[in-house]
Amino acid sequence: MKWRAWAFDFNGDGLRDQAVGKPEAKVGTVPYAGTVVVTYGRNKRKKQVISRASKGVPGKPGADAFGGSVASADFDRDGFADLAVSVRPEWDGFSPDTVIVYGGRKGLTSRTLRILFAGDLAVADFAKDGRPDLVVLGDEEWGVFQNPRRGHVRGARHELGVTRSLEFHTDVRLYLKDFSGDGRPDLALVNNASEGVPPFHAVRFALGTARGLGAVRSLAAAENPSAVRDVNGDGRRDLVATRSSDDAPYGPPSGELLVYLGAPTGLKAPVTAPGAFPLADVDFSAL
Ligand SMILES: [Ca+2]
Ligand SMILES: [Ca+2]
Ligand SMILES: [Ca+2]
Ligand SMILES: [Ca+2]
Numbered sequence: 001m002k003w004r005a006w007a008f009d010f011n012g013d014g015l016r017d018q019a020v021g022k023p024e025a026k027v028g029t030v031p032y033a034g035t036v037v038v039t040y041g042r043n044k045r046k047k048q049v050i051s052r053a054s055k056g057v058p059g060k061p062g063a064d065a066f067g068g069s070v071a072s073a074d075f076d077r078d079g080f081a082d083l084a085v086s087v088r089p090e091w092d093g094f095s096p097d098t099v100i101v102y103g104g105r106k107g108l109t110s111r112t113l114r115i116l117f118a119g120d121l122a123v124a125d126f127a128k129d130g131r132p133d134l135v136v137l138g139d140e141e142w143g144v145f146q147n148p149r150r151g152h153v154r155g156a157r158h159e160l161g162v163t164r165s166l167e168f169h170t171d172v173r174l175y176l177k178d179f180s181g182d183g184r185p186d187l188a189l190v191n192n193a194s195e196g197v198p199p200f201h202a203v204r205f206a207l208g209t210a211r212g213l214g215a216v217r218s219l220a221a222a223e224n225p226s227a228v229r230d231v232n233g234d235g236r237r238d239l240v241a242t243r244s245s246d247d248a249p250y251g252p253p254s255g256e257l258l259v260y261l262g263a264p265t266g267l268k269a270p271v272t273a274p275g276a277f278p279l280a281d282v283d284f285s286a287l
Helices: none
Strands: 018-022 035-040 043-050 070-073 082-087 097-101 113-114 120-124 131-135 140-146 155-159 170-177 187-191 201-208 211-217 222-229 237-244 259-260
Touching: 018 070, 035 082, 043 201, 070 113, 070 120, 082 120, 120 170, 131 170, 170 222, 187 237, 201 222
Parallel strands: none
Antiparallel strands: 018 035, 035 043, 070 082, 082 097, 097 113, 120 131, 131 140, 140 155, 170 187, 187 201, 201 211, 222 237, 237 259
């Protein structure tokens, strides 16, 4: 089923609009409160600045980096794209959340929905039923909110197992691609903290199903870099990574190449890449 509106077409006129997050922007006298600056189609003069000071947006401006991540889809399927904005306070005591600001004929409205979880935002329609789902990648958890709309915020949250931080060189990569070949996007999460004690590596996978995102399962861990491409030419996307060195966790990665082949049931347990998949075949720049 087709989505009723293109992402980022907030006023439903068929022209894509722009929403640029400015998490460091001052709002009134509050520094680092953050805004999202929205411009419509080709009309650069029609501009809207959304912040926690905007009508309908819950909370009030604080140093909470409103607009650190934005995503868009027509969540309530009324023909107008809606805007999801993350709010991630720098300091304890303020709750991180995600606000969906609904679109309308004149652009973004004061109708909003608050989801009490924040992070990097992405959209996928896991059931491929035209009802978009919101994926949120936080610092310690990630979550999927199936078709969020007023009176209906149902999400599953999962531990990342590690805190995303520069200190531990945490590298979390989220792939919302169809690995099973059924046309529905699936989810693969490759998660590495190379400098932690002990280092942490995890690969998780969940299948997009007719009822939304399926159960999350863990696959044998690997290290980055990882890439998504069809290495065996069966038409299904595969995940490529390097093996983590379990025997010598404090040493450098073994460099051995692993391939998680895409199959109708999802990504399979990794196999060491045989000679048939030379490294030169893997385009790491295509991430
Ligand atoms: Ca538009
Ligand atoms: Ca909408
Ligand atoms: Ca799929
Ligand atoms: Ca394949």
